[in-house]
Amino acid sequence: MKTHAIRQELDQARANGPLRQIQIPPCPELLQRLRAAMDLPQPDLNEVARIAAADVAMSATLLRVANSPLHLVAGHVPCTTVGQAMYRLGLDESAALMQAFLVRHAIPVNSPHLLRFWQRSTKRSIAMGFIAGQLPGMRVDLAQGYGLFCHVGMPVLLQSVRGYGATMVEAAARIDRPFITTENINHRTDHAVVGALVIKVWHLAPELMTAIRLHHDFDALRDEGVEPEVRTLIAAGLIAEHLMRRHEGLDEDVDWAANRAAAMAWLHLSEDELEQWDEALRPRLDEA
Known part of the structure; x- marks a missing residue:
């Protein structure tokens, strides 16, 4: 209870x-689509890829992380597409990065206090x-x-x-x-x-x-x-x-x-x- x-x-x-005066920003449309795709019994990989490609900056984030030293194993070539980045990162990590990106842009922080x-x-x-x-x-x-x-x-x-x-x-x-x-x-x-x-x-x-x-x-x-x-x-x-x-x-x-x-x-x-x-x-x- x-x-x-x-x-x-x-x-x-x-x-x-x-709480009457509190203004809650709307949930981003792409985040709603991401949640819907990930909540299926079998996550819709094609839809997740479409969401990732829908925002150039979000795509760049996935590529940057996938090509970081933590993920770029010696001998592997850098990822050049969103699909390659998602394959290297895995679905869960890709979705987590996308969620973080979307939330960060929905609720911007421009304050020295934070x-x-x-x-x-x-x-x-x-x-x-x-x-x-x-x-x-x-x-x-x-x-x-x-x-x-x-x-x-x-x-x-x-x-x-x-x-x-x-x-x-x-x-x-x-x-x-x-x-x-x-x-x-x-x-x-x-x-x-x-x-x-x-x-x-x-x-x-x-x-x-x-x-x-x-x-x-x-x-x-x-x-x-x-x-x-x-x-x-x-x-x-x-x-x-x-x-x-x-x-x-x-x-x-x-x-x-x-x-x-x-x-x-x-x-x-x-x-x-x-x-x-x-x-x-x-x-x-x-x-x-």
Whole structure:
């Protein structure tokens, strides 16, 4: 019932509460087509290729990644067509790159408060996709979507709410309370709620909506009333953020220190396995 309750919360806040002023950009048409093609029992490869070729810049992104050192094996010739790039990358990675490209252009970020926002979102998506590949039963597309959309509420709030930039500065500077507490005190909502609203308006997976709504509510890791898929996304997201911070040479954050045991226990992850993930993921984050 947690997902149902969150959907009701968003509907009420949208109709009569603080979300009335939030402007959600429309879901890109090409992203809708991509989702439809990928959601078929057998994904429509020809349609995915047509979508990739529909935008010159998106095609260039696929070619650039396919010809990067991470994918260009010694002795192989560079890809020169979108089809060759998709074959080398594989369908899942191609679709993830296309989704990231389309979302980034649908929700542009032009603010000093969110430097490198989409770069870090893409890295988080890559980390989540890697983690999903290590966990039997975890959907790679859901994991990648969580990584990409996790903090999407921030740029939407910046575009819709006067003074949100100052709130971000204040929230980041305070050590006496969590970031989202400052958001709620100043604006009666926060980026987790707005991010979940984006997922709902764009008709993306309900598990994704719920996980993004709860991604700062780590009590969900211990709450049996929360759907297992949602708890897995939140736990994996905490680990992805930790591995990203290690890759960037940053200290452990408060969320990881307080909740690492719960996240690792839920995923049945050992310290040795975490170290192996860190080592295996680093080349992918270097490339990102």
